[in-house]
Amino acid sequence: MAETISVEVARYSPERDTEPSSQRYDVPLHKDWVVLDALNYIKDKMDGSLTFRWSCRMGICGSCGMMVNGEPKLTCATFLSDYAGDGSPVRVQPLRYFPVIRDLVVEITDFMNKLQSVKPWLIRGDEKAVSEGEYLQTPEQLDRYKQFSMCINCLLCYAACPVYGLDPVFIGPAAIALAQRYNMDSRDEGAGERMDVLAQHEGIWGCTFVGECTKVCPKHVDPAGAIQQYKLTATIERFKSFLMPWAAGNSEMESAK
Amino acid sequence: MACVSINGANRLGSNSLPELLVFGARAGKAAALTSLEQKPPSEHVIAQANDEKRRLEEQFLRKTGGRERIATIRSEMHQAVESGAGIYRTQDSLQQAADKLQELRERFRNLSLDDHSLTFNTELLGALELEFMLEVGSAIVASALHRTESRGAHQRTDFPARDDRNFLAHALIFRSPDGSARIETTPVVITRWPPGERVYGVKSEVKEVAAR
Amino acid sequence: MSGVRQTVRYTEYHPRWYRTRVSTWWWLSRWPYLKFILREISSVFVAWFVVVLLLQIRALSRGPQAYAAFEHWLQIPVIVLLNLTAMFFVTFHAVTWFNLTPRAMVVRFGGKRVPDGLIVGTNYAAWAAVSVVLAWFLLRS
Structure with a gap:
């Protein structure tokens, strides 16, 4: 036996x-x-x-x-x-x-709705015609978001996040990390659109940086890092729009790429 | 089974994934929209649905006294198809697989489920999948028996040569009233690329030179 | 955020979902959670040091007598104990946040990401440098 x-x-x-x-x-x-x-x-x-x-x-x-x-x-x-x-x-x-x-x-419908709300896909202001060829990207540009693209939506990070447990309206680690995956993509132009959902109380500001999401992630996505980085971006963006309201919306986010 | 042929043919994994994600989603949406536009189902259709519901309840959910487990039949099926209808096949190995699958399909009727719940019943799902797999497996074996030639991943060691005269054709399998498989063929429509012999090494170089 | 909040609809086949309740003492269940709560609590002690500093400035502006009284107040055992505790928490606050900075700040230099250790190290170096300057100011007499 x-x-x-x-x-x-x-x-x-x-x-x-x-x-x-x-x-x-x-x-x-x-x-x-x-x-x-x-x-x-x-x-x-x-x-x-x-x-x-x-x-x-x-x-x-x-x-x-x-x-x-x-x-x-x-x-x-x-x-x-x-x-x-x-x-x-x-x-x-x-x-x-x-x-x-x-x-x-x-039951994971809650996450599915949140994921959709951050528009996790490439958003273009002007779509090129197929005949004009691909959107090229350097290895360095790929490197900026690649880590966040490894997410497999397994939701271990949500199960590790006391903020989500205490207040389920929090968008949560994976959804924000995936938003960041597209925000940091040189081919994407949708950072401004995502900001409405991300830069609110239930978005990044709900996070208190417990950091456990990153520890349990089986794909080393580092959602905690993604959220803190976005906090910095959103803050700079807020100050910019306050000081220079005439400047274009997502200049900081674009230059981050 | 769907074969949208995105890249000219179907391939598991890389090709069937876009089929599932893109065409599956489109098919689902189209089906939902179509169903909204349809008139309410006729009594005939409702009766058919009720029959199927009754069958599922009688055969699986409310059935007691069965003695076969899903996992046993499933692993015996894996074993039979793997050894009988793997890449290298013969009349004998295929016949053995066909007989075994027939036996398993009979034993399937004696299946017993532990799970009688209507909530997220994965065991019922497993039983339905197994039933389909047994049927698809039988169809694969029947068409491999019928195809007395070798082509691509279908390698009959008793018929090593390709036979375009008889088998440059899709096999279509129909279920006969007695449950057995009936095979018909439909010719392959050749458009731009006629099929050629797949050769490697020196032979392939010879072929290239000949082509020039 | 009603668009995101899920609408629960029970159907015949999902009669009842079980919802766990988060215990009030969830933060005691694991050391990382406890560490996180301690880090959050440390903000109270940071605030306390600010209050002490403000009191010191007020005493300073009211003349030598008031300042002597302030220094006397600082020597009360309870206040000493409180300040020692505050010192511990403020250090804890600084150390935990320093260690977390590379996660919040991705610094790129020449196309490559600056290693985490270097960012943390720079923080500590800056901390040490400021401390040395302050010590020199206070101890030179």
């Missing part, structure tokens, strides 16, 4: 329960198994009713984010063996601060 490890999984059935409970399963402990493997083992062999989201198993799709022993983690990149040894079970819970639909599945 192979070595086993106990996994304590949060269960919640909206049809039956008023609040979540936890259920314990003993699964084989293989050296190369991640928490998601354990969950799939449970679903396949022990209890088909255990419900969770997953897809790619390789840290790209961003759908298997959960709380593992209280920390937001991608379960496909979190090894069981890191939790073995002390005999206590691995606790798996749904992502914190989101409403739970069932078991480990959370």
Whole structure:
């Protein structure tokens, strides 16, 4: 008999329960198994009713984010063996601060709406004709936003952010980092449009720089950095428009590229 | 399965992703708009939908006493298709895969679900996907059995040569009333690039010289 | 921001979502959260030092007697203790913010991003330099 490890999984059935409970399963402990493997083992062999989201198993799709022993983690990149040894079970819970639909599945419409509100796409004042060719970009220009473009929308940063937990109107780390990804893109001309959403209380100014979003990010996006950088940009922009109301709107943001 | 052929043919991953994201989104929007413009569904359509609903409930959600698990059938299916209808295929390996898939489709009827909930029921989803995969797998095997030649990723070691006379054609699979597959073909319309032999190394250089 | 706030609609298949409540003591659950709250609280002590400075200026403007009284007040054990605590928090405030500056400020030089360590180092160097100048002013007599 192979070595086993106990996994304590949060269960919640909206049809039956008023609040979540936890259920314990003993699964084989293989050296190369991640928490998601354990969950799939449970679903396949022990209890088909255990419900969770997953897809790619390789840290790209961003759908298997959960709380593992209280920390937001991608379960496909979190090894069981890191939790073995002390005999206590691995606790798996749904992502914190989101409403739970069932078991480990959370409701993320709130984030989807916020993401859309920051217009995370290239905005052009004047679109070139296809015949005029591509919008060229130097490696240096790419380097300015590349880090922020690595976001996979896994929402671990939201589950790490007490500001979002306490006041869910906060736009949150990933959405702001993705806005910054386009603001910093040399091909983009939409910084002014995004500012209305970003430079308000529920936007960047809601952030108190706890910094945990950056620590839990599996893709090293550094949303905390993105937000602080944008605070600086927005402040300079505010002063500029106050002192020189005749100057064009997003000169600072354009020169930052 | 969709094949929008953005780059002339379909390819998993890079090509099917824009198909999903671009054309899938457009298809979804178009379907939603069309449904708004339609008259309310006829009694016939509603009866059909109710039949399907009843089938799902009887076969999966309210069914008790089944003995097969999704994961068991699914991994046996993987194994059968991988070894029988991988890149290198023969009459024997394909026939074995066909027989195994037939067996699995019968065993599928004895499936049992642990999850009877109507909220985010991923096990029901898994069962429906498995049912489709078994059917698609059977179609793939049937068309590979029918295609007694080698072409692209379809390599019949018992028929190593390409046979444009009989098989420069798309295979179309229909479900017969008894559930088995019936195969018809439709010719390939060749526009700009006629298919050629795919060769490597010295052979490819010879071909290039010949082309000049 | 009504456009962003989600509208909850329950349907037949999503009868009830479970919402967790954030505990009042959430900031005690993890050291980084506690550190963050301490950093936020440090602002109170920064404000206290400002008050002390204002009191000092007022005493100075009222003449030697008032200033002597102010110095006497500074020696009350409670005030000494309070100032020591404030000193700790203000240092904590400075150190934590210094360490965070490279995240807020991306400095580019010759097309390359200046390394984080250099930005933090510059902060500390400036701090040290200002301290040395002040010390020289105060201790030269």
